Amino acid sequence: MKRSASITAAVLAISATTATSEAALTTYSLAPPLATDQKENSMTSKILVQYGSLRSNSVSHKLALEVQRFLTQFGVEAIVADPNLPLYDEELRDDPKVQEYLDQVDWADGFAWISPELHGTISAVMKNQVDWMQLSVGAVRPTQGKTLTVMQVEGGSQSFNTVNLMRQMGRWMRMFTIPNQSSIPKAYQEFTEDGQLKDSAFRNRVIDVAEELVKFTKILKDKVGFLTDRYSERVESGEELAERMNLKEAV
Numbered sequence: 256m257k258r259s260a261s262i263t264a265a266v267l268a269i270s271a272t273t274a275t276s277e278a279a280l281t282t283y284s285l286a287p288p289l290a291t292d293q294k295e296n297s298m299t300s301k302i303l304v305q306y307g308s309l310r311s312n313s314v315s316h317k318l319a320l321e322v323q324r325f326l327t328q329f330g331v332e333a334i335v336a337d338p339n340l341p342l343y344d345e346e347l348r349d350d351p352k353v354q355e356y357l358d359q360v361d362w363a364d365g366f367a368w369i370s371p372e373l374h375g376t377i378s379a380v381m382k383n384q385v386d387w388m389q390l391s392v393g394a395v396r397p398t399q400g401k402t403l404t405v406m407q408v409e410g411g412s413q414s415f416n417t418v419n420l421m422r423q424m425g426r427w428m429r430m431f432t433i434p435n436q437s438s439i440p441k442a443y444q445e446f447t448e449d450g451q452l453k454d455s456a457f458r459n460r461v462i463d464v465a466e467e468l469v470k471f472t473k474i475l476k477d478k479v480g481f482l483t484d485r486y487s488e489r490v491e492s493g494e495e496l497a498e499r500m501n502l503k504e505a506v
């Protein structure tokens with residue numbers, strides 16, 4: 256059995272035997288994928304998991320915590336961002352909550368965005384977090400070259416609107432959005448009392464997505480500088496970019 260396949264099997268085995276034990280999930284240690292490439296394995300990748308709801312019983316929050324657990328199983332550091340930020344307003348950038356959040360964005364090598372679908376689209380809470388991410392620092396977008404995966408939960412029977420829109424945002428922010436994604440319909444039915452995903456094809460997909468995000472993040476991590484170096488940015492100063500993007504007038 257290939258190494259990565261054995262890892263997935265191990266995660267599934269854990270969940271089958273410890274479905275109610277969060278402690279077992281978080282303490283079980285799995286070697287990261289790509290064991291043949293020691294260079295990639297020697298670097299710990301960091302993933303920021305973000306969800307788009309402020310509800311106390313939020314399903315996207317439950318999914319974010321599950322994704323954090325799965326990512327940890329695959330050998331990366333993962334934290335879940337607090338979505339409760341002020342509405343985007345450049346004058347509030349010094350707000351301690353915003354600063355803490357932006358530090359987490361800088362810290363991360365990759366992102367998992369998990370939004371509920373509301374009125375056929377991304378939630379305002381999710382979009383607000385993305386709006387706080389800086390468009391440019393000098394001539395560079397701070398998100399460029401980082402990895403992204405997109406997931407959505409919805410109350411209805413199926414939709415991909417929200418993941419598609421988040422892909423579009425990832426492209427705008429020059430992130431590498433991985434091919435795999437997850438959309439969980441009737442998501443309120445899919446969690447156990449203690450907040451874990453029930454055994455299902457949706458759960459398997461979420462694990463696949465977590466594994467793929469880890470692999471892409473590890474592969475790309477030390478190549479980001481090379482991949483994102485662009486002629487147009489070498490000739491354009493930050494000042495000129497701000498001018499072209501109308502930033503001075505806009506913010």
Ligand SMILES: Cc1cc2nc3c(=O)[nH]c(=O)nc-3n(C[C@H](O)[C@H](O)[C@H](O)COP(=O)(O)O)c2cc1C
Binds near residue numbers: 309310371376
């Ligand atoms: C205002 C509103 C609009 C919604 N629109 C949709 C929708 O367009 N499609 C859908 O499948 N579910 C829709 N839902 C259901 C939500 O996707 C579902 O309740 C989801 O669990 C909310 O995320 P949360 O639990 O993380 O807060 C809507 C719910 C609300 C409150």
